[in-house]
Amino acid sequence: MKKNNRPIYPFTAIVGQEEMKLALLLNIVDPKIGGVMIMGDRGTGKSTTIRALADLLPEIETVANDPFNSHPTDIELMSENVRQLKEAGEELLLAQKKVPMIDLPLGATEDRVCGTIDIEKALTEGVKAFEPGLLAQANRGILYVDEVNLLDDHLVDILLDSAASGWNTVEREGISIRHPARFVLVGSGNPEEGELRPQLLDRFGMHAEIRTVKDPILRVQIVEERSEFDRSPDEFLQKYNLQQEVLRQRIINAQEKLNKVQLDYEIRVKISQVCSELEVDGLRGDIVTNRAAKALAAFEGRDEVTVDDVLRIITLCLRHRLRKDPLEEIDSGQKVEKVFQRIFSNL
Template identity: 50%
Template structure:
């Protein structure tokens, strides 16, 4: 397995890095969409997340690495418990890639043909959705994903469960993951149904600052020359970010979003014409996660203001009479409402 570029060594792209950390602290946000120019570090940032995340406790021998403290048990956990062999272990948080050309069997899971032919027994071979349970499912060029895979993802993301009924198999297993997508909007748009499933949406652009561009090239060259030495150089910074995530997760349950902040969130969503109520829910969850990351004693309007654009920019309807971008429309509404 190739060494990922250290997350802490990324230059600039502060909005993207902040959104990734928020998604790592609060998976209930629903995922992250990163759109922008080619070669701006979108894939690099997401892949760097894998090495950054703290390890998680899981049931040993469970194909879905279930949480031992979960109230419901999958068939693997139930079998292990019945046999008196339920043990736990610490495993890395999965960050699973979903290739654009993947088949449905590869994504959902299918019958293990080798064991079916050699032993005459039907055994389920888990797919990518099973491997991503309790972790992150990453789709590069998500706007080019085939429609049949989009439909599958929408169904599973909504239910948190994958159901397979085929080839004499009847299997259901947990599949709760944070959906992370990246892409270049010039190459195609996302279907609205999938777009709505992402909690946060950030835009990245090619830096125009000369010093910043030089630093990006310098760090990338150093990494390619000696990945191990470069990763070691940034290990302390990555460990610091990892501790920040862990401490934020511990603070999160104690942070309460007050009625004043909730009222402001709803006020903003109405002002910009956000469809549905996912806008308010995302604003609340993201503001709370940001406050936890910053070790703030409470969630304030400042936190709401900071995450308003990534939480709402992909939820606005296009206005043919207004050619400004969605981000500018939200910032304008924030300035009018909260000054």
């Protein structure tokens, strides 16, 4: 923890909410999973957990003074300006920085999110005068939208498009600027305040549902831990320092191992069979389930995906993609599990 920064509650100290924590960790291991939608009651630690995760992550190497957090070697994560400097053979100044964690306010305008082009400067001086927005700041980090179900659908579309493609394009009066915007999109909301449209919900890689803890002993433990943190943050952080470091190293190892993880053809067929039987539209469900299963195997330090890996993540990947039947009493998560058990029973 840097000096003068407000202390952040440690990720490893968060009690319960395993589904949410797993979904977030897997998206950090493989950002191409496509983000997480977290739906649950108020006061269940959604924001605390997401901020704790951002604080836990290892620092990234960036090009110094670059507003897009450009990667020094990966062209896909580089701004146009940095790429031109690199092609010209100029030496880039590098800097280490914390993974950016950007909060998107509910009242944000499109210009604030995407960035703006100064047309007057572009026309009079002949330069592309671009003022970066929140998507630029979020590149290579986490973009968090609280109450995403209350956000304007048009803005949600922009966020999801950028998260899927890894790029943001701003066009004004015939001037076009494109910059990298690869981030883990995390949305949270309370189902009582309304659901997201199905076509937007489907674009989130995973969907975690969280509930208020009912067990009185667990509730007391959570309250006591929080009180201890508020009373003496430095001592509390010290207590969890080793666990935080162990988890940080696990994430780094998993990111390095990810491309080596194998997913057996027979398991891939069964995953697609589950998606087909559940009448999941499109192939996004199949792709995300495959990616998440590999990310989980990598996180656990294994080179091969097991059936148990698929069981642990398939509900997170598919529950929000099922067609809603208002007359059906069975929960969508149970429905996914039921079909999974039947199809995978002979493996």
